[in-house]
Amino acid sequence: MASTSHLLVLCEVTRQFIRRGKPFSAVDHANLIVDGGEFIAVVGRSGNGKSTLINMVAGLIRPTSGSVTVDDRNVAALSDNELSRLRNRTLGFVTQGHTLLGNLTVLDNVILPATMFPDPLPFACDDEGEISEEGQSLSDDEASAADSSLPDTIVPFADDSGAKSADAQNIQAGQRSALISRAQDLLNQLGIADLADSYPRELSGGEMRRVSIARALMNQPKLLIADEPTGDLDQESTDIVMRLLRAQADNGMAILMVTHDPDALAWADTVYRMDAGVLSKV
Numbered sequence: 001m002a003s004t005s006h007l008l009v010l011c012e013v014t015r016q017f018i019r020r021g022k023p024f025s026a027v028d029h030a031n032l033i034v035d036g037g038e039f040i041a042v043v044g045r046s047g048n049g050k051s052t053l054i055n056m057v058a059g060l061i062r063p064t065s066g067s068v069t070v071d072d073r074n075v076a077a078l079s080d081n082e083l084s085r086l087r088n089r090t091l092g093f094v095t096q097g098h099t100l101l102g103n104l105t106v107l108d109n110v111i112l113p114a115t116m117f118p119d120p121l122p123f124a125c126d127d128e129g130e131i132s133e134e135g136q137s138l139s140d141d142e143a144s145a146a147d148s149s150l151p152d153t154i155v156p157f158a159d160d161s162g163a164k165s166a167d168a169q170n171i172q173a174g175q176r177s178a179l180i181s182r183a184q185d186l187l188n189q190l191g192i193a194d195l196a197d198s199y200p201r202e203l204s205g206g207e208m209r210r211v212s213i214a215r216a217l218m219n220q221p222k223l224l225i226a227d228e229p230t231g232d233l234d235q236e237s238t239d240i241v242m243r244l245l246r247a248q249a250d251n252g253m254a255i256l257m258v259t260h261d262p263d264a265l266a267w268a269d270t271v272y273r274m275d276a277g278v279l280s281k282v
């Protein structure tokens with residue numbers, strides 16, 4: 001049965017830290033509701049609590065009080081495994097810092113999130129929600145074989161014995177090709193298709209940023225969290241990125257974007273301001 005509730009609900013969310021021996025609220029009783037298809041921007045001066053807010057949505061920081069609910073799940077109540085699955089399958093996160101894996105190519109960095117869990121991905125399903133032949137879901141063995149923190153390459157997965165039937169090889173080749181074509185499509189839309197075989201060390205800051213955006217979109221998340229996604233982009237690249245994010249929102253993805261960039265702001269539906277931890281609609 002389809003859920004009728006909201007995708008993201010922040011209810012009286014507060015996060016305190018200690019500074020010089022005294023607690024202060026980096027986020028102070030924040031309330032926010034976000035539904036699929038909504039593009040929300042959060043602005044505010046440095047140090048006013050924006051990253052703390054979105055880190056709580058991603059389950060990276062726990063609220064001191066209040067609750068964060070994503071897709072009907074109270075984020076603070078999830079086990080580590082449930083939280084990993086939520087981050088991988090429901091959320092996409094473009095962080096402020098650069099977090100690409102240096103020993104993987106651009107293409108494999110983008111594909112990596114799709115190899116972490118065995119359940120099917122939205123882009124590999126047909127209109128009835130069935131898994132298409134190309135995008136057969138990965139078995140648990142296959143997923144755990146892929147669950148390595150620093151792989152050197154993303155390859156089709158072997159079973160425990162290492163032996164593969166012709167059918168298994170076909171399915172694995174099909175999976176790999178579905179993932180490659182999705183990743184290439186995203187890189188293409190971001191104007192960096194020609195960098196697919198490059199390594200992160202060979203990229204500019206703005207190119208790395210766009211690869212991170214492709215990686216965050218790879219699993220077609222319900223909610224994309226983006227911390228300064230255009231921070232190191234020129235005007236032309238900013239337009240490319242924002243056009244893609246706008247199209248994702250128009251197709252039903254919710255976007256929660258922190259930005260200082262007026263060019264990026266113009267693409268959002270609703271703007272909120274964080275001021276000394278207090279979140280209010282602009």
Ligand SMILES: Nc1ncnc2c1ncn2[C@@H]1O[C@H](COP(=O)(O)OP(=O)(O)OP(=O)(O)O)[C@@H](O)[C@H]1O
Nearest residue numbers: 017018026044045046047048049050051052053274
């Ligand atoms: N782990 C921590 N321990 C103590 N104080 C912290 C911690 N993390 C953040 N803070 C403080 O909380 C406040 C809010 O920080 P936050 O990073 O959320 O701000 P921001 O609005 O995202 O800033 P910026 O725009 O510079 O990224 C700041 O005063 C910061 O120093």
